[in-house]
């Protein structure tokens with residue numbers, strides 16, 4: 001990790017060529033540092049094969065390796081964790097608030113990790129929040145916050161009996177293979193109340209790239225959710241990734 005890694009920033013669509021420039025700079029940097037290049041090649045072939053078979057990440061392992069950075073792009077230096085979280089909140093919250101015009105009584109923070117957003121969501125809408133995650137290790141790290149309950153769930157979300165007005169998902173599905181996302185999308189859509197809303201934040205790109213962390217096109221992400229009128233409403237850049245924000249209402 002180096003301080004050369006750019007921080008998260010909002011860039012409007014016209015400036016998206018910045019991503020390309022950053023990628024070129026990183027590739028040049030790799031060519032100038034052969035040991036980093038070899039390390040990258042090793043990780044690409046060895047680790048990606050190891051990881052590709054996994055249905056989802058072992059977040060306990062990731063947390064032990066990267067600490068709290070396990071839930072953000074862990075190329076950020078450790079001391080950028082608070083900054084990245086603050087910046088994400090500054091970007092996401094006004095957009096989320098602008099989309100919600102009706103009272104919200106119950107929110108599902110799906111894949112809540114260490115609960116970075118759950119408490120704020122409860123406060124923002126003065127409602128109850130259920131934070132769920134498949135990683136017991138991460139759920140155990142969530143702080144007790146007013147109006148928030150955290151639960152460990154299985155991949156079919158069998159433990160959830162409630163229905164929600166809003167489901168919030170941030171950087172979860174790009175760690176999950178397509179087939180499982182289709183199943184999850186169906187389950188999550190059924191957990192929404194009539195006219196329930198989905199707010200989804202995910203890495204996107206011009207093409208679909210199957211890797212340890214997947215990049216998917218915005219259209220592919222929208223197609224996972226046929227029961228929700230999901231739209232691409234905004235985007236920002238995190239290091240060299242385009243991160244897209246989607247919002248939609250359940251189709252009745």
Ligand SMILES: C[S@@+](CC[C@H](N)C(=O)[O-])C[C@H]1O[C@@H](n2cnc3c(N)ncnc32)[C@H](O)[C@@H]1O
Nearest residue numbers: 056059071111112113116133134135170171172
């Ligand atoms: C990159 S972290 C993001 C955590 C949190 N949303 C945040 O932004 O701080 C992805 C999270 O998704 C969780 N996750 C992965 N697959 C899941 C699944 N099928 N059901 C629930 N949570 C899942 C992981 O355990 C991890 O905590």
